[in-house]
Amino acid sequence: MITYEPPSPAKEVPLIDLGPAFSGDPEGKKAVVWEIHKACVDPGFFYIKNHGVSQEVMDNQLKLAAQFFDLPLEEKLELDSVKEASTRGYEKMAAQTLDEGSPPDLKEGFMSSVDADENHRYTKLNVPGTGRNQWPASFPEFQPKYEAYADEVLELGRRLAGLVALSLELPEDYFAKGLEEPLHYCRILKYPPMPKDAAPNQLGAGAHTDWGLLTLLLQDDIGGLEVRSADGQWIAAPPIPGTYVINLGEMFPVITNDLYKATMHRVLNNHSDKTRYSCPTFCDPEYFYKVECAPSCMPADGKPKYPPMTAGEHLRAQFEKTFGVAAQ
């Protein structure tokens, strides 16, 4: 007899080849969907390859990030995100504390989101966090290149959301309405090597879960991303050329009644003396999208663990908590 032992939690972040899902072969797609299901249960993180975004597009975005952060500090500070209620623009070093109670994160950032002018429905409805993006005047190529990248990655996000829906036995277009005009956040980050005199428990990005639906992370070749598996062990998610790292945000436990987790992760650039750049794109549903337990995940008693929430309100609350906007 072999005594039953529960299966051990994930020891590494799986790599999923999306090629068969997009090739028109239904069996290939089914197999990919099953891999996604397993990865979403544990560790809630996976790499994707053959995702359709070219290596050139990926390389150019990382290059664009480095060029932006090389601008003089005064120019970047003109775009300081704390000047905007919408918190988009430049995030100076240590502006955010992702792990409440820890010292601030040792990273610089820049972020864009839905560019809402006075005619946009969000502006008319006074949606919190609405606003225009801020772009560096001295670097005119930055905006079009950045926006083109965001559009391409969001399209991948929509396709991926379709596969995740299928992995929950939901229709492929289950998230499509919410992602028609996603309340996305397209970000670039710069992590200097950790200084020797960093405060205790000061990291590049403190341990946190992402707030939305899906995160599509492009990382350079430096490494430092770590992911917490189901048994609480931290596992490395080292760079794999040509891949995105995908993870699920806090909306998924609500949608799946905790079948899919929002996995904790953190960044520590202490493996090299080089600067690390990354470009996370958060593919989140539009502000008023109701995040609620999906029919296929509803428990028999019809009482899911979490009450529904409004997508934009949840994201807003997390911004205010981690950037201290409420305290200003």
Ligand SMILES: O=C(O)CCC(=O)C(=O)O
């Ligand atoms: O830079 C990374 O690798 C991860 C960044 C991250 O977790 C975030 O911005 O939420």
Ligand SMILES: [Fe+2]
């Ligand atoms: Fe994150």
